[in-house]
Amino acid sequence: MALLVACGRSDGGGGVRYPDHVAAGGNQPPAGEIKNPLPIDSANAADGSKVFSAMNCDGCHGGGALGWVGPSLVDGRWRYGGTDGALFQSIYYGRPRGMPAYGGILSPSAIWKIVSYIRVQPVPVTVPTESFK
Ligand code: HEC
Numbered sequence: 001m002a003l004l005v006a007c008g009r010s011d012g013g014g015g016v017r018y019p020d021h022v023a024a025g026g027n028q029p030p031a032g033e034i035k036n037p038l039p040i041d042s043a044n045a046a047d048g049s050k051v052f053s054a055m056n057c058d059g060c061h062g063g064g065a066l067g068w069v070g071p072s073l074v075d076g077r078w079r080y081g082g083t084d085g086a087l088f089q090s091i092y093y094g095r096p097r098g099m100p101a102y103g104g105i106l107s108p109s110a111i112w113k114i115v116s117y118i119r120v121q122p123v124p125v126t127v128p129t130e131s132f133k
Contacts, residue, residue, distance in 0.1 A: 034085030048117025
């Protein structure tokens with residue numbers, strides 16, 4: 001839903017704002033920002049965990065999202081920025097190197113619950129340094 005709000009804006013060509021990107025001249029382009037509309041609590045995280053298994057996310061990202069053929073989602077490192085909006089977009093639209101788009105089969109609220117689940121996972125003591133191709 002937040003995505004529709006972001007795309008329906010008339011002031012900025014429908015863009016999405018990434019506040020942690022560097023803006024030329026210090027001027028962020030006009031755009032909407034995608035934020036998790038759900039509280040990150042144990043109920044949403046528990047629901048997200050179920051969707052994560054049911055959608056076979058763990059088949060690629062590993063049990064506990066620790067990383068397998070897909071990158072770890074709990075090591076604190078992100079290819080696509082790591083904001084709530086970036087996670088949502090990765091799941092909703094997919095990513096070019098093998099991440100399927102789930103926006104056609106999952107509701108936005110189910111995706112936000114997965115984001116909540118990912119957010120509450122602790123960063124493991126040791127994380128692999130290998131970068132997945
Ligand atoms: C077929 C294997 C596969 C499945 C299934 C899969 N992923 Fe992915 N995922 C990947 C790969 C590979 C990447 C890296 C894509 C890239 O770098 O372009 C990725 C990237 C991501 C990213 C971005 C990570 C970053 O560092 O920015 C997120 C978030 C993500 N996946 C979440 C999920 C969730 C949630 C599910 C289940 C709904 C899921 N994935 C299912 C393979 C998969």
